[in-house]
Amino acid sequence: MTINHTKPAFRMLFLIATPKLVKKAMDLFKQGNVPVQYFCHAQGTASSEVMDMLGLDGIDKNILMCMMPKAFADEMLGKLRKKLHLGMPNTGIAFTVTISGGSGRLVQIMENLLPEKKQQLSEREEPEMSENKYYMIMAIVNQGFSGAVMEAARPVGASGGTVFHSRRIGTEEAMKFWKISVQEERECVLILAKKEDKLSIMQAIGRKCGVQSEAQGIVLSLPVDESIGLD
Numbered sequence: 001m002t003i004n005h006t007k008p009a010f011r012m013l014f015l016i017a018t019p020k021l022v023k024k025a026m027d028l029f030k031q032g033n034v035p036v037q038y039f040c041h042a043q044g045t046a047s048s049e050v051m052d053m054l055g056l057d058g059i060d061k062n063i064l065m066c067m068m069p070k071a072f073a074d075e076m077l078g079k080l081r082k083k084l085h086l087g088m089p090n091t092g093i094a095f096t097v098t099i100s101g102g103s104g105r106l107v108q109i110m111e112n113l114l115p116e117k118k119q120q121l122s123e124r125e126e127p128e129m130s131e132n133k134y135y136m137i138m139a140i141v142n143q144g145f146s147g148a149v150m151e152a153a154r155p156v157g158a159s160g161g162t163v164f165h166s167r168r169i170g171t172e173e174a175m176k177f178w179k180i181s182v183q184e185e186r187e188c189v190l191i192l193a194k195k196e197d198k199l200s201i202m203q204a205i206g207r208k209c210g211v212q213s214e215a216q217g218i219v220l221s222l223p224v225d226e227s228i229g230l231d
Contacts, residue, residue, distance in 0.1 A: 010099040011073040011225055014136070015064040016042065016162050016190070017092025021084045022062035028079055029066060038065040042164035061092070061162055063190075067099060070225070077226055086229035093192065093229035097136055097222045132223035134230060135198045137191040139205050140166070145215035146187040152208035157197030162190045192230060193221075 015025050022039070029037060042061040068076065073096045080086060080094050087093075137158075139149045146163040153161065166186045193201050202219050209215035 009070040010067060011070050011096035012099050013066045013068060013073050013076060013094065013096050014190075015080065015092065015094045016061055017064075017084065017086070017094075018090065019060060019062045021086075021092055022064050024084060025064055025080060028083060029064075029076070032072070032076065034066050034068060034076075039063070040164050042162045044160065044162055063162065063164060070096075074226060077228055081228045091229065093227065095134065095136070095192065095227035095230070096225040098225055132225070133195055134224040134227055135193055135195060135221045136224055137193055137198065137201055137205075137219065137221045139189040139191070139209065139217055139219045140186055141189070141209050141215040141217035143185040143187055145209055145217065146189050148209050148215060149189045149205055149217070152204040153191055153201045156200040156204045158191050158193060158201050160191075164188050164190075192224065192227070 015022060017025070026037070026039075040063050042063050044061050066076075077094060077096065084094075085091055137153075141149060143165070146161075150158065150161055164187070166188050191201065198221055202221060205217065205219050209217035211218060
């Protein structure tokens with residue numbers, strides 16, 4: 001008897017855009033019955049000179065994150081491209097990153113998003129990730145150091161980033177055990193980078209804002225599966 005070991009192909013779809021466009025996207029996801037969505041406020045990192053040149057009155061951004069099967073994510077990216085005109089000035093970007101799995105109930109809900117004829121698409125083996133063109137770099141630093149992150153990243157290839165605030169959670173006992181002390185209030189900087197620039201950007205951020213620095217930063221990257229608004 002042959003056992004076919006497969007795993008679901010899921011994606012986390014990120015939309016980083018103006019509040020108005022994110023609201024439109026939420027309506028699209030609602031129409032598609034997407035059950036799991038995360039929303040937060042953020043700021044772009046463009047300088048005031050750039051904003052003035054573009055004729056924009058602010059850099060407020062919203063981030064919308066949704067987990068869904070790959071086939072459904074590809075379909076939603078197409079709808080976002082068509083409805084939101086991402087890539088045009090003062091709009092935003094959308095991209096997906098690979099998720100290796102999730103809790104049983106969540107996986108079941110995600111699979112139900114797909115029509116039966118597409119079900120097999122969500123269960124095929126994941127392809128190798130070596131051909132990804134873009135990567136999402138996430139730098140998590142102490143409050144007030146997001147500017148330093150971008151100062152380090154821009155000279156080595158980063159065109160911009162998105163900042164949002166977060167809070168460290170976890171037991172003080174664990175912090176003491178690992179002999180680390182990190183501020184509760186943290187800033188997260190998301191940077192979309194080309195594959196060839198990823199390592200240089202991460203190294204530059206690490207040198208300026210690493211764990212041993214005042215920023216106490218950590219840096220990680222995830223492969224971007226598909227994207228709109230970047231090219």
